[in-house]
Amino acid sequence: MSASDLALDAILRADVGAADAGALVAVAGTSEQAALEGAEAIGARLDRLVAAGALQGYDSPARMLPSAQTQARRLAALPDAATLAPRLAEATADGALPAARLGPFVADVDAARSQAPFGRAALSGTPLAAAIDALLLPGDASRPWRALVNLQPGDGGRLDVDRVRTAIADVANARVVAIRGELDAIYARFLREAEWQAALGGVAVALLLGAHLRSARRLARVALPIAAATLVVLAALALSGAALGILHLVGLLLTVAIGSNYALFFDHLKERLEADADTLASLLLANLTTVASFALLASSAIPVLRAVGIVVAPGALLCLIFSAAWLGRDDAPTAHAHGKIAP
Numbered sequence: 001m002s003a004s005d006l007a008l009d010a011i012l013r014a015d016v017g018a019a020d021a022g023a024l025v026a027v028a029g030t031s032e033q034a035a036l037e038g039a040e041a042i043g044a045r046l047d048r049l050v051a052a053g054a055l056q057g058y059d060s061p062a063r064m065l066p067s068a069q070t071q072a073r074r075l076a077a078l079p080d081a082a083t084l085a086p087r088l089a090e091a092t093a094d095g096a097l098p099a100a101r102l103g104p105f106v107a108d109v110d111a112a113r114s115q116a117p118f119g120r121a122a123l124s125g126t127p128l129a130a131a132i133d134a135l136l137l138p139g140d141a142s143r144p145w146r147a148l149v150n151l152q153p154g155d156g157g158r159l160d161v162d163r164v165r166t167a168i169a170d171v172a173n174a175r176v177v178a179i180r181g182e183l184d185a186i187y188a189r190f191l192r193e194a195e196w197q198a199a200l201g202g203v204a205v206a207l208l209l210g211a212h213l214r215s216a217r218r219l220a221r222v223a224l225p226i227a228a229a230t231l232v233v234l235a236a237l238a239l240s241g242a243a244l245g246i247l248h249l250v251g252l253l254l255t256v257a258i259g260s261n262y263a264l265f266f267d268h269l270k271e272r273l274e275a276d277a278d279t280l281a282s283l284l285l286a287n288l289t290t291v292a293s294f295a296l297l298a299s300s301a302i303p304v305l306r307a308v309g310i311v312v313a314p315g316a317l318l319c320l321i322f323s324a325a326w327l328g329r330d331d332a333p334t335a336h337a338h339g340k341i342a343p
Contacts, residue, residue, distance in 0.1 A: 022180035023060075025149040028173040032120065032145050035136065036067040039147035042174055045167045046149070054163055056152040061135035064128050071117035073227050081110040144173075194249055202256070209260075213267070221270070222263040226256055226321035233315045245303060251311025258290060261320025266323045287320045306321070 025042055029035035039062040049055040065072070080086065084106050089099040120136075123129045139145040165176045185262040210219045229253055237244060265283060294316065297309030 020076055021179050023164070023176055024151060024157055025164065025168060025169065026175060026177050027147050027149070028139075028144040029140075029147070032136070032138070033067050033069070035139075035145040035147040036062050036065060037069065037169060038174060039149060040070060041171045042065060042147075042149050042168055045171065046151075046164075049154070049164065054154045054160055056154050057150060059131075059135065059150040061147050061149075063134055065120060065123065065132055068117040068119075072223070075113060075115070075117070078113045079108055080113065081106050084109055109206070110237050160175055191246060191249075194246055198249055198253060201253075205256075205260070218267055221326055222260070224269050224320055225263050226259045228322050229259055229315050229318035230255060232318055233311055237310070242310075245307070247307035248311050251308040252315070253314045254308070255315030255319065258316045259323070262287070262320045262323040262328075266326065283320075287316060291317045 025046075027035060027038035027042055029038050037059050043058070043060045043062055046055060046058050050057060062070075085099070088102050088106065094097045094104070120132060135148045135150070137146040137148070151159055151164065161176055161178060168174050168176070206219070206223060208269055209222055210216070212224065213219050233252070233255065234244075237248065242248075262283070291313050294309045294313035297305040298313050300306050300309065
């Protein structure tokens, strides 16, 4: 993505109070209740950051599903009807809403005092269930329960990860997970491995061609057009500002696979010094078909298809042109009888 798109994304996320995609807080527990209690402890420390303006807010599973301990404490704090009724009468004195109208509220509070704390099953089938499933990950014998707390950046739309890490340092089994950094590191490592594997594959192909052609001159004549086409495509992508990635590497591998056929054909043509018009026309038609097919992919709005198409379409055409040009003017095949013509 371009820098302007990333900046716009950050502005929109800050405006709507969306969670930052780059980091979150994870706390582990031996049970669901332990994970929820850990999330509550995290929330108490994040509240201080929200008050200081370092965070705009956060999303915690403990807000939708408080721990049983917190629910019991809240239930115990509810007054009974005999206590609540006179308090309401005092609070609504000389007000627009008489205490007599709040009789159902008093009954509901009194009924709630006798209820047991609710669990995750009580939220099943409600819109909150999906949110809980995303923020509270169940554990098993091999891994603990985990509660995830999404963070909303504070003033300026930037998240101070170090400040968050310091604030939760005293909470057991809690840590800040830098998602963007982890994903970038994984992708970079995967890209390096793919580059090495592609390079080793290229060397293996060159060795096989050398063993088949048994001539360094012929091997160079086959490899140089492909290498030239690859360099031209890479240069064009670099000049256009495209960020090269795994899909472009896949496109280059396809280009080499297709272009090697053209290079071998023209190497064979030069050794035999003959080719008929139908063969050359078929080769040109096959190339144009390939180029047109991948050009359609290059025009696609789907990034995966476009990344492959913008590499293979010009690469395949350049491989054909360079392979033909590598024949050279001085030693190009001459016209032969019986319908044989020079390319």
